[in-house]
Amino acid sequence: MSSLYPDQQLRRRAMAWALRIKVNPKRVDIVQMPKKWGSCTSEGVVTFADELAETDKEFQDYVIVHELLHLRYRSHGKRFHAMMSVLVPNWRELKQRSRHSTE
Template sequence: MQEGGAIDLKMRVIRWSVKLKVNPRIVRVYPMRRKWGSCSSAGVITLAMDLADREPEFRDFVIAHELLHLRYPHHSRLFKAIMTMHIPNWRKRDAQR
């Protein structure tokens, strides 16, 4: 992934943050071996560098998923309902992880 990939991911995070009405404290793009993204209880969103190489729909799924954890820390029914509202086919994307 090149620098432009990290910039694209961060721009997508900004757009999704507005849409989901959340405000991450920090957004980082790092090499990650085991997952595509994470959200800390301190409001830090970390995305895998190679996420930028995936298709846009998958990027949006991961970003929306991590951002929603700022509001809903667990995979509750409400979390899943909000995911479905914004990414209707998220369960299919989740299986691609």
């Protein structure tokens, strides 16, 4: 059992992925986002829905990787999808489970 709050665990998980992907977000925010799981600005601010902290780790990884890859690839092009497939092989399946958008 971790002594960190769920949002702290989520932020830590996101930063671990950022190191692995070799991207450097300016900031990682955890806020209420009723219609989205996450977003990424062109300024490098990555935001995740606080509800994401309550989902399973596999789904968290999908959303985290999706948003962090936008620091490297702005659109959902071939390279973006190829990297998603390498890093989260079952991302398409996880996307189907989502009730929110990651777009």
